[in-house]
Amino acid sequence: DAKTTQPNSMESNEEEPVHLPCNHSTISGTDYIHWYRQLPSQGPEYVIHGLTSNVNNRMASLAIAEDRKSSTLILHRATLRDAAVYYCILPIGSSNTGKLIFGQGTTLQVKP
Amino acid sequence: NAGVTQTPKFQVLKTGQSMTLQCAQDMNHEYMSWYRQDPGMGLRLIHYSVGAGITDQGEVPNGYNVSRSTTEDFPLRLLSAAPSQTSVYFCASRHDRNGSPLHFGNGTRLTVT
Numbered sequence: 001d002a003k004t005t006q007p008n009s010m011e012s013n014e015e016e017p018v019h020l021p022c023n024h025s026t027i028s029g030t031d032y033i034h035w036y037r038q039l040p041s042q043g044p045e046y047v048i049h050g051l052t053s054n055v056n057n058r059m060a061s062l063a064i065a066e067d068r069k070s071s072t073l074i075l076h077r078a079t080l081r082d083a084a085v086y087y088c089i090l091p092i093g094s095s096n097t098g099k100l101i102f103g104q105g106t107t108l109q110v111k112p
Numbered sequence: 113n114a115g116v117t118q119t120p121k122f123q124v125l126k127t128g129q130s131m132t133l134q135c136a137q138d139m140n141h142e143y144m145s146w147y148r149q150d151p152g153m154g155l156r157l158i159h160y161s162v163g164a165g166i167t168d169q170g171e172v173p174n175g176y177n178v179s180r181s182t183t184e185d186f187p188l189r190l191l192s193a194a195p196s197q198t199s200v201y202f203c204a205s206r207h208d209r210n211g212s213p214l215h216f217g218n219g220t221r222l223t224v225t
Contacts, residue, residue, distance in 0.1 A: 032211050043202055044155065046213040087154075090209060098143045098162055098209030101153040101171065 009107040020073040022088030037084040118217035125193040133201030144186040150201040179194040
């Protein structure tokens with residue numbers, strides 16, 4: 001099963017870029033890399049996902065290494081509202097099961 | 113679209129009681145799943161379904177039953193509630209099994225006394 005490794009916590013200053021790393025050395029060729037976040041006292045929310053190419057949306061960018069064994073979630077200008085737990089997730093078992101297992105994630109603190 | 117709707121928002125049960133947490137989605141999503149989140153912890157997968165009539169176990173299935181008679185609904189049944197099942201329960205759906213994101217409901221906060 002593909003497994004992800006993330007730092008337990010990171011800090012950032014407001015209005016600065018944040019790079020959240022994730023290692024997934026056992027990823028298979030068809031596994032999408034998903035990122036979700038959970039703000040305090042709220043449910044999880046989707047951030048971004050990708051397969052091979054770098055991806056951008058209104059919330060963030062996802063940079064995927066050429067060998068796909070790691071990825072980085074980039075928040076271009078952190079705000080206080082971005083303080084959350086960020087989860088990097090791959091499917092468990094074959095991609096065909098659809099199972100997404102959440103690990104402990106990275107707790108991001110944003111300082112004013 | 114309402115997205116993923118969970119009811120109730122809050123529930124208090126006594127030990128041994130049974131109940132059903134409801135989850136409905138109006139996006140014609142193939143895949144649905146239930147997670148629980150204990151205080152200060154991450155999400156754990158309870159059960160999931162890849163389509164109507166098909167369900168399978170996740171990480172922590174004991175004490176819970178599910179069924180998927182329609183594409184839209186995926187209820188979670190607690191057979192005999194225990195204090196260890198005190199948690200926040202999230203239902204999530206996605207269009208397919210791999211390349212689409214999960215959409216989460218707002219959660220049901222369950223307390224078992």
